[in-house]
Amino acid sequence: MFSNKYIFIYSSVMVVVVAIALAIAAIQLKPFQENNKRVEKMQNILSSVNIESTVKNAEELYKKYITETYVVNNKGEKIENVKAFDIDLYYELKKKPEERQLPVYISKMDNGDTAFVVALRGKGLWGPIWGYIAFKTDMNTVIGSMFDHKGETPGLGAEIDGKAFQSQFQNKVIFDESGKFTSIQTVKGGAKDGDMHGVDAISGGTITSKGLEKMLFDCLTDYQGFLTKNKKQ
Amino acid sequence: MSDNISVKKRESLFSAQNLKLLKGPFNDNNPITVQVLGICSALAVTVQMKPAIVMALSVMIVTAFSNLIISIMRNGIPPSIRIIVQLVVIAALVIIVDQLLKAFVYDVSKKLSVFVGLIITNCILMGRLEAFAMANKPWQSFLDGIGNGLGYGLILVVVSFFRELLGYGKILGMQVIPDSFYQAGYVNNGMMILPPMALITVGTIIWIQRSKNRDLIEK
Numbered sequence: 001m002f003s004n005k006y007i008f009i010y011s012s013v014m015v016v017v018v019a020i021a022l023a024i025a026a027i028q029l030k031p032f033q034e035n036n037k038r039v040e041k042m043q044n045i046l047s048s049v050n051i052e053s054t055v056k057n058a059e060e061l062y063k064k065y066i067t068e069t070y071v072v073n074n075k076g077e078k079i080e081n082v083k084a085f086d087i088d089l090y091y092e093l094k095k096k097p098e099e100r101q102l103p104v105y106i107s108k109m110d111n112g113d114t115a116f117v118v119a120l121r122g123k124g125l126w127g128p129i130w131g132y133i134a135f136k137t138d139m140n141t142v143i144g145s146m147f148d149h150k151g152e153t154p155g156l157g158a159e160i161d162g163k164a165f166q167s168q169f170q171n172k173v174i175f176d177e178s179g180k181f182t183s184i185q186t187v188k189g190g191a192k193d194g195d196m197h198g199v200d201a202i203s204g205g206t207i208t209s210k211g212l213e214k215m216l217f218d219c220l221t222d223y224q225g226f227l228t229k230n231k232k233q
Numbered sequence: 234m235s236d237n238i239s240v241k242k243r244e245s246l247f248s249a250q251n252l253k254l255l256k257g258p259f260n261d262n263n264p265i266t267v268q269v270l271g272i273c274s275a276l277a278v279t280v281q282m283k284p285a286i287v288m289a290l291s292v293m294i295v296t297a298f299s300n301l302i303i304s305i306m307r308n309g310i311p312p313s314i315r316i317i318v319q320l321v322v323i324a325a326l327v328i329i330v331d332q333l334l335k336a337f338v339y340d341v342s343k344k345l346s347v348f349v350g351l352i353i354t355n356c357i358l359m360g361r362l363e364a365f366a367m368a369n370k371p372w373q374s375f376l377d378g379i380g381n382g383l384g385y386g387l388i389l390v391v392v393s394f395f396r397e398l399l400g401y402g403k404i405l406g407m408q409v410i411p412d413s414f415y416q417a418g419y420v421n422n423g424m425m426i427l428p429p430m431a432l433i434t435v436g437t438i439i440w441i442q443r444s445k446n447r448d449l450i451e452k
Contacts, residue, residue, distance in 0.1 A: 006311065010309070010310075010318075011314060018325045029336040032336035040339065055339075151346060
């Protein structure tokens with residue numbers, strides 16, 4: 001009862017109508033979606049210097065606390081004319097190490113200290129993990145950290161986004177006494193008391209923990225030029 | 234619209250017949266516990282109540298409007314490509330819902346991640362379109378969609394209530410189990426957060442429902 005011609009016209013018209021509707025929806029909603037991502041990034045950066053923010057006040061707090069941002073290469077030299085906030089590490093990590101553009105955020109905290117926040121990105125068990133870690137002016141002692149993930153196992157690897165895990169990083173150091181870069185390890189079975197370079201790994205989240213350890217090592221290696229150059233004794 | 238008005242003339246919009254379409258899915262014809270459809274997402278998004286409620290609303294909107302649209306189009310859809318037409322309608326609606334969630338409830342959309350997109354493959358949708366919307370008037374189809382969406386949502390909310398309560402000690406993100414319990418040795422049940430316990434919770438609901446409503450037990 002339906003001719004082939006009818007079926008062809010019917011399906012063509014349907015597809016065009018749907019395509020137009022979806023295109024309009026996508027374009028109209030894009031500004032909102034982009035803004036959500038921007039606010040989330042601000043919240044993440046603030047969280048690494050231990051400042052709690054909500055979606056509403058993130059922008060305001062970011063302006064207040066993040067006083068300066070710049071971009072460095074892996075030798076620690078500043079790169080001009082690039083906005084740190086717009087850098088996506090996903091693309092940077094695909095480049096050769098010497099070509100990478102690495103963002104640095106500088107925060108003036110309430111107690112007068114200055115924090116240097118660097119960005120991290122790596123692989124977990126199921127997908128990407130990322131985060132920010134903040135250092136004191138000695139470029140060695142951790143002030144705070146923030147980690148998030150795309151889809152680690154709930155209750156196990158996903159715990160890296162929890163306060164319990166992240167707060168362990170505070171006051172750890174990434175260089176040993178002789179100045180050698182050691183990064184921070186996630187220790188299976190729990191870090192020993194007084195271990196300045198280790199935190200407890202997550203039970204049942206070994207691959208995520210190891211991925212996080214590798215992320216810290218790899219990304220901080222990229223930043224090593226910057227860290228050693230700007231170190232204040 | 235003309236269809237709606239003609240329905241109105243013959244019977245009221247919320248006649249007993251039409252209300253049955255809304256209420257049926259809550260009990261005798263529940264999509265999850267009786268028809269056992271849409272189990273996959275029910276297990277995945279019920280760890281906390283907020284995402285479960287948003288997921289339930291998203292599914293309800295998609296079932297209601299895909300039913301409505303397909304029902305309006307039903308006489309013009311060539312039978313040989315009807316499944317494709319149904320899928321295009323569902324997919325378009327799901328993508329729009331997904332985009333809206335990303336724009337306005339970003340934190341929840343992150344938790345739901347792929348499961349909003351997977352509404353497209355939710356059997357409840359195709360099932361209702363094939364079984365109901367292709368053969369019924371738009372208003373009835375719309376009600377059927379709302380009813381099935383609510384029936385699905387009801388189970389999601391019940392399951393997520395128990396999982397969030399026992400798994401995190403919280404309801405809708407608010408701590409309800411007092412600190413004194415934890416000091417006395419109470420521990421959150423980490424198992425509740427994992428999918429197997431969702432399956433067991435759904436199983437328990439099915440068990441309770443069937444022990445109350447003996448008609449549902451297969452002979």
